[in-house]
Amino acid sequence: MxxxxxxxxxxxxxxxxxxxxxxxxxxxxxxxxxxxxxxxxxxxxxxxxxxxxxxxxxxxxxxxxxxxxxxxxxxxxxxxxxxxxxxxxxxxxxxxxxxxxxxxxxxxxxxxxxxxxxxxxxxxxxxxxxxxxxxxxxxxxxxxxxxxxxxxxxxxxxxxxxxxxxxxxxxxxxxxxxxxxxxxxxxxxxxxxxxxxxxxxxxxxxxxxDAVGGLETGRHPRPSDPEFGAWFSALTPAEKQQAIDRLGMTFTAGTAGEYDPFATIRGGELPAWAQRINAAGYACTGTLGLPLPGTAGHGYFGGGSVAGPGGAQWPILSPYYTDGHYVYLADGASRADGGIAQLDGHDPGWHTVVVTTGTAAFGSIGTSTAAATLMAFLSGTEGSSGRAVSVNVVTPDNVRVTRDGVPYDGGRHQAVARMPANKPYAEVVSKMSHPHDELPPQHAIKSRNKLDLGTQVLETGNAVAALGPHAQRQWWVDYQINDDGRTRAVIRTFTESSKGDFSKVIGGFGHAFPTGRTGETQELPINTRYPEGFRQLYEGPPISGDPGRHGRLVDLGLPIAERLNK
Amino acid sequence: MTGIRADLPRLDAAAAQLGEVASRLDGLSTAHALAGLAGALPGSACGLVLERVGAEISCAIRLARGAVDATAAALTASAVGYRAADHLAPVRVGGRRAEA
Known part of the structure; x- marks a missing residue:
């Protein structure tokens, strides 16, 4: 077209x-x-x-x-x-x-x-x-x-x-x-x-x-039932598709007042199957399932759950790949093996049941952009190549958002080097002067296809332009189901705010996951350096049931900004 | 037999209301609207599917129309039958007309 x-x-x-x-x-x-x-x-x-x-x-x-x-x-x-x-x-x-x-x-x-x-x-x-x-x-x-x-x-x-x-x-x-x-x-x-x-x-x-009609009547297991996985995995491919269709069609996202994923998020550990996958790849640590620094491989981090289709809490996971230095939560382009979303082919068979999306305002931002320091940004500085040459991200410990959408803590604003070319970081710079007459969706909606980064930028750009100088978070919750019946929810975010004189919109992609307190999330930039982006996670509490394994692994010594400037 | 007498008006009313339901179904123009949208989005992938779903919905509504008509006819026939039974019943009871 x-x-x-x-x-x-x-x-x-x-x-x-x-x-x-x-x-x-x-x-x-x-x-x-x-x-x-x-x-x-x-x-x-x-x-x-x-x-x-x-x-x-x-x-x-x-x-x-x-x-x-x-x-x-x-x-x-x-x-x-x-x-x-x-x-x-x-x-x-x-x-x-x-x-x-x-x-x-x-x-x-x-x-x-x-x-x-x-x-x-x-x-x-x-x-x-x-x-x-x-x-x-x-x-x-x-x-x-x-x-x-x-x-x-x-x-x-x-x-x-x-x-x-x-x-x-x-x-x-x-x-x-x-x-x-x-x-x-x-x-x-x-x-x-x-x-x-x-x-x-x-x-x-x-x-x-028929085989899956009971999903609507309760005759068949729902995703919240322990036997759902065994039942779903026994279906034929056509029946699986039918079940996915029914789950998607019967899940009503409603309006923001009726459905807000950030209000239904609960804390918790990774599901056992994700822990097994992590353990099979490398020695993992921390309650969030992260590998030791310097270890390359695929895995899942996350934990907790969010309400989704079938009346179930779907476990929140973020598939990632790390080369020991960088951690990637998303690919720059679609890949035949499913990319990082399917662990580069190591954990295939995931289908998106439904994607819900909506916008959430962080509140008004004054011209001083004081609040902007709380959020993850890509800078809009353009060099001779026309590309962004510096990237500002924040670590998880200084972006925390309550269920009311109010950021708190933090305040550090650090510079991070450009991402390597083979795993491109999303670079987003858009002018506020662009006309955006069409209002964006102001409430939660759902769709069937995973949106690419370009669409995310467009949607959020429209949201920011339409709603004025407020920091905006556009969120997407991808509810996914595997051929073998496992379920997961991936929460992606895109945060935008006007910069300084509002002449420019700057923003950054991230993945959200629970802090452990109901309704509260923290975020990681979509692709980030390692271990800086995960520093706070390594200083988390001991792994449940294994007091000997503690998250504190490395002493970063110098403050992050100073180390980056060395 | 007072039960039959009390219910017959409701039976008549139900048949009449189903006739009104049928005319409301005739007023649905979903298929026409979807076909119009398909024409407004030339070259799009959703155009052809819009026409198809419109045709399926049109078929479902026609089916509903037929079922409503058939039910209304059954109710009318039942009312006729009950009235006939009500008229004949007193004769059958003991061979004498019973007092209501």
Whole structure:
């Protein structure tokens, strides 16, 4: 999907359709509710054969009520994705206009180039905003990120619609049940009146009698049940996909007031299976499952849990790779072996059930940017290469966020060297002067596809621009399930704030995990140096049940800033 | 037999209300709206799927419409039957008309 395609969309139509679907949903549910009531009434009066007819009609009405619900869900999905599509379209249009005004060429894939006639002149200029090549590079980044976001929103909407179509088709076109319903309810009932008979209770839903339908009725284990893993791992691949679909569809993220992952986070240790994986790779230490400094390998750190689909607390984990010097929580690009998310192929089989995302404000930040020192930032300093040349991150001990979103502690602001090229650190610099007319989602939403870093930047950029000079955290909770039934939740964050005179937005990616106190999290930068980023973690409490193994391993000696400057 | 007399009006009302449910179902335009959206997003991956889900929902609503009609017909027929039974029952009881 290219630039011209995105520009042709009439995104305003989506909002109108979403509104129409919401109204249709209310009307359909009302109709089906009335139908069910009268089906019960008929059965109550008639008894005997009519009672059976009523039960069948009841089942049909129950299914059709779900169809009404589904129409509402489709409306909500379209509304959410329409906002994403409109935001991406807006960025594409604005960047295209800016490029045209500067005499630059825009290709269909979003790359912006300098006309040949100007290229030689551009090569003689300094690498700054007056250089057409510099502007072309900036516009290319914006356009490609927006196109990626548009493609993701389009794919997500298509996936949601496809799931809905399958659901409606299965529920509404089962010929055996339909024929039974019609056969029974079409038969006039002239029988003895049975005084005091009661309407039948909810009948066993024949549509829910498939392999995984019991997830909705409780007949099959839910993710919160100990036997869930054994049950899930025994399913066929198609049944697993169906179960994942059902878990995702039935999990309602709701609004921020109804669902806030930071309010449901509980402290705790890593699940036993993650500890086993860590132990198999190297000697781990600390309650969070980190390897000794200088040890290379893959593993999980984290602990605790967060509420998720199926009414369960999903264990919070962050897959990582360390080469002994750097710790990486995310790849710069997608990889065939699943990348760090699947331990570079060492722990494959993870599927994303649903991604919930939302924004949270840290509170107002004054022009002094005093509060900014509490958070992780990438600096916006641009050197001759046009890339960020210095990175400011914070250690876990100076970013703590209460469930109310209030940061406290810390205050140290240290400089860290540039990340190695083979595992690129996300570099984010965006101008506040960019117009962002489209409001971001102000409440928790869910999607089916994992978002890439570009989309995260776009979403959070929109959030910051729309909400004004407040520090913002955009959070994503990826609920994932493995083929063998294990579950995990990965909490990713992107924190942005305006810098100084608000001319610039600076931000940083991170992973959040519990501090041990309910509702409270701390964060690590997404890719960071080792062991600086983990210093505080090594000074944590002894491992539960093993007093001999304590987290304190290294004495860093000099303050971090001084050591980095040596 | 007072029970039958008391319930028959409700049976009539239920049949009438189901007729109203059927007309409300006719007013749903979900499929049309989804097809319109598909046209507004040319070249998108979701366009084709939007039309498909609209068709499936349309099918489900047609099915509901048929079931509602059939249920309303059954209720009407039942009411007719009960009225006939109510009329004949006093004759059957002891071969004499019973007092209500």
């Amino acid at each position: 290219g630039v011209s395609t995105v520009l042709r969309w009439d995104t305003s139509a989506a909002a109108a359709v979403a509104s129409r679907l919401r109204a249709d949903s209310e009307r359909a549910r009302g109709c089906f509710e009335d139908f069910r009531t009268h089906s019960e009434l008929q059965a109550a009066w008639a008894g005997g054969a009519a009672s059976a007819a009523g039960q069948h009609a009841y089942r049909l009405a129950q299914d059709l009520y779900i169809v009404g619900d589904l129409i509402g869900l489709l409306g909500a999905t379209i509304a959410r994705r329409a906002a994403d599509l409109a935001a991406a379209q807006h960025t594409v249009r604005a960047a295209s206009i800016e490029a045209a005004a500067a005499g630059l060429l825009v290709s269909e894939d979003g790359s912006v180039s300098v006309p040949t006639a100007q290229a030689a002149v551009a090569a003689q200029l300094d690498w700054d905003a007056r250089n057409p090549s510099f502007l072309a590079a900036r516009l290319t980044a914006r356009l490609t990120a927006a196109l990626t976001a548009a493609n993701l929103a389009d794919a997500d909407l298509a996936a949601a619609m496809s799931t809905a179509a399958r659901t409606v088709s299965v529920r509404a076109s089962n010929p055996s049940v339909i024929s039974q319903v019609v056969r029974y309810i079409a038969r006039p009932v002239i029988g003895p009146f049975v005084a005091g008979s009661r309407p039948p209770g909810p009948a066993e839903d024949p549509f829910l009698c």
